[in-house]
Amino acid sequence: MDGEFIIVCVTVPLLLHKLQNLLYYESKVPVGEAIDQLERIRTRLRDIERINLDIRYQFWVGFLKELQDLEDVIDNLIGEIELQRRNDSLKIMSPLICLRPLHGRIGLISKKLKKIITTSAKLFMELENLGPTTDKELALLEIKSCFCHLIRLQSLTEEESWTLFCKKAPIAEETTRFKENILTSCGGSPRTILIMEGLLSTTKRPSVIEHIIDRDILKLCYQDLSSQMKVCFLYFRLFPRAFEIPIRRLFHLWIAEGLFITLPDEENMASEDLAEDCLKLLIRRNLIEVTKVRLDGSPKTCRMPTTIWDVFSRTAVILGHFHFHKDIYRYDNRDLYDIRRLTNYAANGIDPQFYDHIQYLRSYVSFNTESSGKFLDALVTPGGFGLLVVLDLENVYKPAMLSETVGKLLHLKHLGLRRTFLDSLPRSVGNLPYLQTLDVKHTNMTTLPSSIWKAKKLQHLYLNENNFDMSFKRTYTGSEIILQTLSGLFIGNKNVVKSYLYSLRHLRKLKLTFYSKSVEGIASWISELKALRSLKLRSIDEFDRPATLELDSLITHHELLELHLVGSLTRSIESLCAPNLRVLTLSASKLGEDPMPILGKLRYLNCLRLFRNSYLGEDMTCRAGEFPQLRVLKLWMLEHLEKWTVMEGTMPLLKELEIRLCPKLKLREKLPLTLKDVVLINMPDGFVECVERVLVNSFVKKITWRFTALPVRLIALLLLLFFGISQLT
Known part of the structure; x- marks a missing residue:
């Protein structure tokens, strides 16, 4: 087992x-x-x-x-x-x-x-x-x-083991010949069976099957990885046991460490794409588990299974990849000078007696709030500068960040401060010449120091609805900026677009909130961002209510996979349907015509969310042959919707349906029988009974909130306060 x-x-x-x-x-x-x-x-x-x-x-x-x-x-x-x-x-x-x-x-x-x-x-x-x-x-x-x-849990029988082995992928004839050896090596353990199947399905060395009988399967799978992938795999040991790692965080750490360098034959691929391919292979080999998924089905968080973590924990330490807070007490002082990566999740922090032995540290990941300021000071020697490349303090509550100290970490590439609730950012951050990633999401910062725009290597900037500091000098933006991610920026000044945003041409991910009356030229700027993969826009008025959202056509944005729009649309929904969209969210769009006939033509759409006032009509029809890839559909607070016709043959892959606060809605046709999970929140009893009769083999969950008698508008306001704007929009 x-x-x-x-x-x-x-x-x-x-x-x-x-x-x-x-x-x-x-x-x-x-x-x-x-x-x-x-x-x-x-x-x-x-x-x-x-x-x-x-x-x-x-x-x-x-x-x-x-x-x-x-x-x-x-x-x-x-x-x-x-x-x-x-x-x-x-x-x-x-x-x-x-x-x-x-x-x-x-x-x-x-x-x-x-x-x-x-x-x-x-x-x-x-x-x-x-x-x-x-x-x-x-x-x-x-x-x-x-x-x-x-x-008492027993091991799988040979028949059960082989059934599990064959479930994942077609089995080659050569593999079948080694069936007895495979079953003997796996010993009825589901984990070992899945690892074995992943190895034989992905290995580039056909002869590897000959070694399965006399080798440890887990170690054989590890040895079959490339040198680069071995380092990426062992990197999971940097995190606590069974820790769920956000994919975003993992990729940025990998890249900052220099684990992905684009080769000449890969010049059209970004480092993030290479990291994604690496993770996919580790997941396919069942060495890494996906613990949460995004709306489009892609991994959101992952972890190393604890059984595998235990086996390779010592391997990572022996190879010198990592050191851990509790281990440094066991080393001779001479060995401590070789520490390159250090992770700390002890409650009492690192003993100051070891500060003299971390001058060559390249990466530091902390999970506690103790002594962070003194520790950073110790990284900066009196006669030189710290060699730190990665400083990740995500989820550490208000760590000490002295401007003088941070400014001396001249090699720093990754600064992770998400969920630290810091009130301000040291101005010296803008003096870091190699900074690639700055993450201050979920902090108390309202503005960023103008010096941040001097960081010419900056590629990923995660903000917390921060205002744009217009005090920066024009000279800061004199050269081309390679920013790829700009998330959480709030624009309240119309001069921002012309003064700064027009210089951003390589964005792949963009999330903006702005006043509709103060922004000029944003639509034409976005129309030029052909590399966009994710676009989230929220147009508001002075009272934080959804306002008019003006956009040019997005039909030529072939790379765009995810689109979230909050605000009243002035153009036809058809002009905003990028051909390769996977995820579409509309809120307060105030569409007068049924959008389903148009949206149903999106061949790759797998998640559609229509939130409050996205559609003001009474009828909605999903025709046969439409939504061929749709897996998730959510309808929230569509007050006027009365008739929903779901024709046979539409949404053949739909798995999850959530309907929330649509008081007049009635079902005219049967729902797709492929549905597995249906959530109905504050829906009329008659509608719930109808769904339960139709979907006898599905899991139908009914939720009723106590304030159902309140007006829908007041309910929406309460939801906004409880869940936050990001959840509803």
């Missing part, structure tokens, strides 16, 4: 038969286990079917071979749970703990484990092939039987 199990928190009870929906739709377990062990788990839960669970939060604990690691993981586990309990949302929760302890060693960790097991918690122990002594070992924990239940 895989040696991977879940620690979650228990809140509002749910019936046990909803376990399947939790596994599939909450994406809290690896796909392989969710599919192939679901029935096995359900069978073994028959004795405890009175237990009702609502999985909201999880920790991951892996299989440990060394005794000393047992104490370390329990210490880390206690720290993680205590950290999460600081959040108000988790204070009422109790941990559900699943473990697979080593034979004969469970008593050694009982004292520490009891710190996090209370009478309100449930302890599930997953034990494999431990014989009759397991019950005795279980008794060593001294946990009352009413709070402890034993679940």
Whole structure:
């Protein structure tokens, strides 16, 4: 078995038969286990079917071979749970703990484990092939039987193993000849089976199959990676165990580290494209798991499975790729000068006695708020400048950022300050000649220092609805600017477009909020940005209400994949339909004619969201053959919509439907039977009953908010305050 199990928190009870929906739709377990062990788990839960669970939060604990690691993981586990309990949302929760302890060693960790097991918690122990002594070992924990239940999970049979192996991809004839060797090597472990299948499906060395019988499958899969991909794979060890890493963050770190250099035959590919190809291969080989997806189905966050993390953790350290806060205490002083990457997620920070040994540090990722200012000061020697390339403090609350110190980090390429809630940014940031990525989203900053526009290497700028500082000198923008990402900029001055934005010609991602009356030329500027892949625009008036949104045609924007528009459209929706759109969101568009006949012709559209006042008509029709790739459809607060006709043959791939606060809506035809997940929020009972009759094999979730009697406009305002503008628009 895989040696991977879940620690979650228990809140509002749910019936046990909803376990399947939790596994599939909450994406809290690896796909392989969710599919192939679901029935096995359900069978073994028959004795405890009175237990009702609502999985909201999880920790991951892996299989440990060394005794000393047992104490370390329990210490880390206690720290993680205590950290999460600081959040108000988790204070009422109790941990559900699943473990697979080593034979004969469970008593050694009982004292520490009891710190996090209370009478309100449930302890599930997953034990494999431990014989009759397991019950005795279980008794060593001294946990009352009413709070402890034993679940035994068996390995897959050979037939089950081969079925799982063949599910992922067609099997070549040569692979079939080695069926017996493959099954022997995998030993009934779903994780190993998936890794084996990923290796044989993607390897460029056909002879690799000859080595499967006498080699460790996981290590063989690693050795088959290219040198570049090995470094990218081991980079996941920089993050805590089971940490869900945003793809955005991972790519920027990879690129800042210089892991992707465009070769002559790849001159048409950006570094982000190379990073994406690398991640796709790691995911295909089942070495990395996708934990959350975006609207278009692409990965949003990912993680290294804990079983794999445990195996390669030591490999990354031995190869000198990383050092960790707790490890530096074990090194001889001479070895500390070789530290290139350091990650710190200890609660008490790094001991100042080691500050003299980090002068050659290139990357620093921190997950705590202690001593960040002193640590940065230590990076800058009296006689020179820090060599730091990556400084990632994402989620660290208000770290000390002294302008004098930051300005001396002249090699810095990546500065990650997202969710730090800093009030201001040091002006010296503009003096960093190699800065490529600056992320200040979800901070308290309202403006940026004008000096930031001197950073000529800047490629990715993530803001927090920041105002544009018009005090900058014209000389700052004298040369071509290579900015590719500009997200979260607020424009309140019409001179901004002509003075600065026209110099941005290479943007791939753009997110703007602006006053409709103060912006001139923005439509013509956007029409020239042919490399755009993601465009999000919000036009507002002085009271922050959606206003008129003027745009030129986007039909020639062949690279545009994602379009979000908030504001009343002055042009036909047809002129805004870029041919390769994957995701389209409209809000306050005030369309008078049914947009579905036009939108249905978008061949690659897989997510469509029509939010409040995007359509003011009463009828909406989806005809046969339209929306061939649509998978997600959301209709929110369409007050006037009464008739929705869904003809047979339309939306053949639709999986998810969400309808919210459409009080007059009636269904005229059947819904696509491919639907798996339907969410109806504050919808009339008659409509809900109709949907449930039509979709007998789908999961239909009805949600009713208490303030249903309030006017729709007031409900919209409350939603805006609760979810924030970004969620509704």
